[in-house]
Amino acid sequence: MGAVPASAPGGTALSIVARVHAMPPEHNAGAEHMLVSMLRPLVERGHDVSVWLSRYGKASKVYEYRGIRVVPLEARLDFPTAVRKANVLISHLECVPHTTALARGYNKPVVVLCHNTHRPTFRDMAAGGTKLAVYNSRWMEREAELFFAEYPKSVHPEQSLIVRPPVFADEYATKPGKAITLVNCNPEKGGRVLEKLARRMSDQQFIAVRGAYGDQILPDLPNVEIVEHVRGEDMREKVYGRTKVLLMPSSYESWGRAGCEALASGIPVVAHPTPGLCESLGEAGVFVDRNDVAGYEAVLRKLSAPAEYRLASKRAKARSAELDPTAELAAWCDAVEALA
Template identity: 55%
Template structure:
């Protein structure tokens, strides 16, 4: 590889909370670029509480600066990366200076696709095959289609999460949409079982802290999840009403922890045959699924399926494809500027 690139990402918070899956995915993608010798900079769009720059896993982070500092940094970069609410502003800047613009997409909502309808997006990255299918449908008109469309599944390195499972039945992110009501109903129905509820980094948190068999943890940095969550977890619950992928499930499977989930398209794809699927409104089915795993042979078999699925989701190939995409568009952009 000849020549290192300088990429700039525009995000609202960094480092990401563990439960903010979109930010955590982007962090792993930037780390991969740094590992290949490139410089990755994050320019924040929200005030983090300090004006001092800092580094996270080799990624250089700049808080909001006065004047046109971000604009000038972006103008000199090889590629500009953005996601979520920062896409429109980054897209306008990229168009103005002729900078390759890569959009990382985390859901299938209209607001994800709308900012790309200028037709000037160099590449769009989606986090699952089913999202790619939706994206293809949204961009039938070639005038609006991004130049490249790439699938990068949210990277999980099993060695960062693998541990010996514990005894608790766990939910990560205590919002209504993530299914905290399901956890509460199960805890009431099963008073002799221990449950763990981990607060998320976004959304209205409603942990059932009035139930004696539910332990509530504050949201955690991703580096603490293995020892403080998965090492205490026997079964992970994911009764979400929407997941474009479901990173927590892939983290849990690294330890052979069975995952019981609502069958969203994303969870079906991420968990595959290792997942145990129940409708989020059918509490009887969730209770039975938990009880079925009491049988030691059933639990061991579920654990083997989870570990096999975790191995199959090795992120190396996806991250290599991502880095090659950035290298190609970054060098192509430099050759015409």
Template identity: 55%
Template sequence: MRILAKLHAYPPHHNAGAEWAAHSLLRALAARGHRVEVHLSEVTDSREPFALDGVQVIPPAPRLDFSKEAKSAGAVISHLENVPSAAAAARGWGRPLVVLCHNTFPATFKQTGSGTTALAVYNSEWMAAAAGEYFDEHPKLARPEREVVVRPPVIAADYATTPGNAITLINLFAPKGADVFWQLAERMPDRQFLAVRGSYGEQVEKSLPNVEVIDNVPGTDMAQLVYARTRILLMPSEYESWGRTGVEALASGIPVIASPTPGLKESLGKAGMFVRRDDVNGWQAAIERLDDTETYAKASAAALRRSKQLDPAEDLARWCEAIEALR
């Protein structure tokens, strides 16, 4: 089966969760023997087609018309800002459109309900519920022919390592909680903090002797360069539809302190330590509780249990079978 995807960038930056989730899903299709091609909407360093994990990647080219390529596709997959153009191509040739939904913003559901979506893929149960409510409230939109929940796949073996001693934040973008991170670092000068620059958003940076800031890290190097240095992961986000980095940290038994967003509560489950984003005292207290050896050991064990519960095998099988049913 020839499968075409229209995406923004490829390979994805590690902490661009939507792009990384799409890559994981497309890689699974390629592993099952499908011919998977990703057509990019953004100019990249490479102007020539290349292969990544069995997926053929096609950079933008003046003579290449995605809409014509869609004629021979068994399915057209897209997400975010590329959905309208991908939908037009799929509609023009009567090809099934698959929309990957990574957030609960109205624009996502509006595009998904354009009337041509054969399959909508939600990254969490709470997102699927939000989609149902949105379509009930907007009856003029066409609900997708089929909907499925596929959690962002994280293969634990790719991220498992021995935790380090730093308190870590991944992405110094303000909505990810950079302000909370810097307040904690200032309050706790005897602790070692680690910040990983994000691949998007304006980065909020300061200079403190107990904080090391490193550049964005490729996904293949996260275990060695980030999680092997991390004792506690902080996720004081304003919004997370799921929370991929938290799930990656669980694979190493790293406790995660997080804002109680619906996505983080669903992804981390009982392993998460939840504190309101604006309660900096609460964040400090949570970190200090983990100084106790027994408390840390229990939190680490809970993280490993949750990681096993989130094994992606069933999700990936459900995803591949949903695509193959579009034939």
């Protein structure tokens, strides 16, 4: 990404303060890496961007991650003072109620990043006077519209924007490997599906990547390699460079960032057809109901044929190109700057 001059009113740099529960490199989940991908272009426009954590973790001192200043809770610095000096506040997930309350108290505009369609996501915005709601997909925007239709206009977010979880393809693209991989092996993400497939396909190598959250199902089988929790910047080498096909038999995905990361390398993604995965993967996705393990096996064996794999890989790379985040990130930066 190239640096872009600040375009806030008067060309001045803004103080942008985000409040979230955790951040990489310690916590590597899709929501956090989406946040990082959205804050990076603001840094490159010359703005002062800081992320303040609300949970205790391993870090005790302020650190920098991808150009973003991260303030651990253990640093015991004064978050309300940072809010008072900020031009714009950003929050997501569990930190939205607290952050929006402070925003009201200090009369600061607040941006809420929405990562799922669970009712608390929209309810917290309705209570907080959100200036800008950012949805990660069209279907999430539609769900939000249905939710807010039941509420008076006064509690609706003043503005909304769709920013699909940004994946910079050149940071993930590599030569695919030989394994069938699942990232985050909790039951909801498909840990049991992986286990059943590994038992049925003893001739095939599998990789089970320990996730950032949830109880993990990590099969003790000779054809399953357990890979411990991987930092986002290491996914290309440690995961995608060893993966031939990515599994996403999730019971729920509002978008599915890992799938889009895999597409950058032309890695086919076999997924359960959640609305989010159908939207994110598009025609590149191979969709099988998560309860149909035999169906997953049939698709995986079909993809073992070189001609079938080449075709699926070509579709994956084409979809990756369609998901280039440049335009949406520019619109995002413009929208944040306009709030100041």
